[in-house]
Each structure stands twice: as structure tokens, then as C-alpha cells.
Amino acid sequence: MQIAVISGKGGTGKSSISAALASLSKSIVLVDCDVDASNLYLLFNPTHEEEYSFVGGEKAVIDYSLCTHCGLCMEYCRFDAIVNEQGKIKIEEVFCDGCYLCSRICPERAIAMCEENESRYYAGSFRNGKMVYGRLAPGEENTGLLVNKVREKAKAMAKHYHIATILLDGPPGIGCPVMSTITGVDKLLLVTEPSLSGIHDMERMLEVAKHFNIETQVIINKYDLHPELSEQIAQKANAWNATVIALIPYEPLFIKAMIQQQSIIEYAPDIASAHILKQVYDRLLLK
């Protein structure tokens, strides 16, 4: 079974909750799908048994010994990535989408594509099972594809070690890396918080979940900061066919646990939030 933890809005507590659920398990494959801001490895300090390089994309590079500065590539480029600087044709690397078109149409064959291969993903063990996580190199692209790679590796590990559950900690937002995270999962766990932003972002995420037709459960984190807004969240979630299964009070110990490189279950197993998360675990992951 694969469960993804998502939120829409950032900073609602996805990683802390994923870490808690992972700690409750005896054997799990934990996957950090937030590849451009991965954090779970900081808590669990996994071993790096396997390391893979990831080619996120390619960038166009001009060979100036061949370029005649005719400007044809500039006409074709739809990403504003090729500019004419006082007669000299130049690639603006940040804007290059790696589509290859300039390289294909150049009459002098002066444009080559150069791979970006600094990104990595790792597979190893941590105290509750196996862990896979990706790290996108600064400025590199194609987060969705890296999430796919990380998930393929996680599936292979689950099969090899006979582990039944894969828990995916997702990125914020609703775009490409989020869609790669939730494609084909069995359940979604949406973590939100009682603020107008939290509600707005949850609704956009639920709309995406509906497109994918995935069963979604909602956790309201820090619910007691605004009980009225928490009530609104429950109603809106219901309207999207999602159920609120847990209310977690505002709990400063989550950050203390993080500083000690522990999950809340490891750091303070007897507090109310830990008990609530235990119930969430029993309900979602034990079945």
C-alpha cells in the first residue's frame, strides 16, 4: 500500500507527521518526495547504501567556432532563452527548457545539448525500515521526473525486502512534483492548518485529488489556534468527499523533537498529539 502525505500550503507539518507515522511502524519504506527541499533525512540520518545520479534535463550550448550568429535559433525558441546581445547570439541558461529545437534546426550544427547531472537520489536504511530520498542540485529542473525515479526505487525496495507499506512525504503546492507524488497511490493524507491560506490551499489540493480519484483523509494541525476556522475546514473537506480524521493541537514539542533529530513519537510518546497520531496510524496504515 502507498500513502502520500500532502498539504497544498507549505509548513503545515507534513514532514513532522510523516516522521511520526514512520516511527510507529516496525518496517516501512519512507520516501521524501520534496526533492528541492528534502528534510526527513535530517531526522532519521539514513545510511547511503545506494547513490544514483539523476539527469534532470539538458541545456543548449553554442559552439562559437561554428555559430554564424544568423539568429534562426532565436526565432524558433519559445522560452525567450536565446538573445541577441549586440550581434552575438547567446543562451540564457536559466530560461532554457531543454526542448532541443534550436539544436535540431541550426543550419551550422553549432548547438549541442549538455546534460545537467548534479542531482542525486539515495536509498538506504533507517531505524524503522528503508528510506529513499532525492536532492535536486541547485538550479536544476524536472522535479517531477526525479520524484518518479525516487518512487520507482522505493517500490523496488519494498518488493525486495517484503515491506508492505510505502509512505510518501510530498512537496507543497499542486504542480508537477505533487502530481508525480500522488499518481497511483492508494490513499492521500492531507495536512492543513486553520488559516484562510490553509483552507484555500487545501481546496485546490482536494480538487487535484478529485481529478486523480484518490481517497483523501484530512488532518487539521494546530487546530486550536482557530477553532472556528477548523470547523470551516471540516465542512469544506466534507463537500469534497474528504473526511477529517484527526485534530492535532498546537504543540511546541514538535520543533524540540526536530532539533533532537527525533520524531514526536520518539521524543514525547505520551503527549496527546502522539496518541492522536497513533490512532491515525492504526486507522490508515494498519489496514
Add this chain to the structure above:
Amino acid sequence: MKIAVAGGKGGTGKTLVATNIFYVLMEEGQQVELIDCDAEEPNDTLFFKGEIMHHNDVLLKVPEIDTSLCVFCGKCKEYCNYNAILMIGFSNYIKVIEELCHGCGACTAACSYGAIREIDRLIGEVNQYRISQHALLTEARMRVGVYSPVNTVKAALKLNPEPYMQIIDAPPGTSCPFIHSVVHADYVILVTEPTPFGLSDLKQTVETLKGMNKRYGVIINRVDVPNNEMTDYLKKENIPLLAEIPFDRRIAEVYAKGGLCAQQIPAYKHQFKNIVHFINQEICK
């Protein structure tokens, strides 16, 4: 002048900082535009009311294949670097997967049979509101179900040709949507929180900005006890600390209901003014 507000990790307070800085500049009567570039989850319009000035659809040119002209040679599929064209040659089947198309036009250039024409696909919208006489709020809003917010972000950034001061609320992360939001900024404010997660994502963002030759400074949000690891890192990297916003339940409460703490709590009005003042000095250095 363009100031982007970014931070790597989600939920550190980017929108809090961007909306409050915009508010204090607006109060001073400056010509200022707030641009919400978190097109996947835009929130800035929750904090301001205004009359809508512009509504633009963001469209992407995607191919449509006329199967009566197509000879199933497969050249368009070969040219497409995004696997957005599916073809089964022996059964004369060809299909465009619009969700995967980046609109690069390679397939159109590839086809020698005139079988491909381009149609518009709606991928987002840009809305601009007038908040006060001299202040505009521009929102990039990606359509739900679309893969990339980048084109919508680019459309929002170039909507207003006037020389307004721009405050750009950037999306979390360090990948393409973030890069396109900060690429034209004169200064980037990085908002972080004093936790191991906040620090790790801040480092990743700083490394990305170094490659872009940007000037930047840091605001630490929700400070309750001093965090030496964070301040040591800033010292080591010689990154200016623009401000520390204390952990204050009042800020969370005002924010949750769509309010502005610079408007409701006088102490924060001064703090945000000081931040703007500090950045002005930094940029003039």
C-alpha cells in the same frame, strides 16, 4: 526596484513578509505592486481588497494533429523531448498528451506535411487589482491540474509596464517556478525559521542564488530562543540578517484571518519599515 521574497521551505512566512512590506510601502504613498508568484497556491488576495483592473488568460500553444494529412512518419514524436506525442505507427494511431506538452513548437517544426496546427490551451490566469491610488496587486493563478506554473508566473511578472516598485512573493522550493520568480529581482529576502528544516532549505536556496549572482538577506521568523546554528551560518556566509520576527501568537492569529500585523500591531509596522529601509541601504551600497 524589484524585491523578491523567497525562502526554500514552505510555510516559513514568505507571504506574511511580502504582504506586510507591501502594506507599509503603500501607506507611505509609494507606487508599488505586489506580485503573487506562488501560482500553485496564491494567497496574497486574501489580505487585500481591490477593484479588478485586468484579467488575462494564460494560454499555451499545443499541437493538434490532422490525421487526414498525417503520414505517421514519426518525426514529430522524435522531435518531442517531453514524450507528449504517442504514436502507434502500424495502426495509424497518433495522439497528443496535452498535459505533458511544454509548447516548444518542435513538433510543428518537424512536420513536413502540414498536419500539425497549434491551438490554445488554458493553463492559468493573471488578475490585477487596484488596492489604493498607487498600489496594485497582481496574482498569478495556475489552473488546477496543470503541471507547471512557470508560464503563468512569467505572464504575471510582465503585466505592468509602469516603473512601479515590485514586491514579488515567490513560491517555495528552488526549482523552476522559484527561479523564474526571482530571476529579475534586484534583491531577494529569504524568510526562514530557526529549525533544522528551515536551515537546510535556506542553505539550498542560498546555493541556488549564488549561481544567479543575486544580492540577498535573511529574515528569521518565529524566533523564541536564539538559534546559534542559524546565526553562525549567516556569519560564515556573510549574509546580512535583516530582521528577527519573534514568535508571537498574535501574529499567527492576525494572519490566519487574512489580516496584516503591520496594520494591527504598531510594533510590527516599525519592524517592517525598518526592513524596507535596511534593504534600500543595502541596494544603494
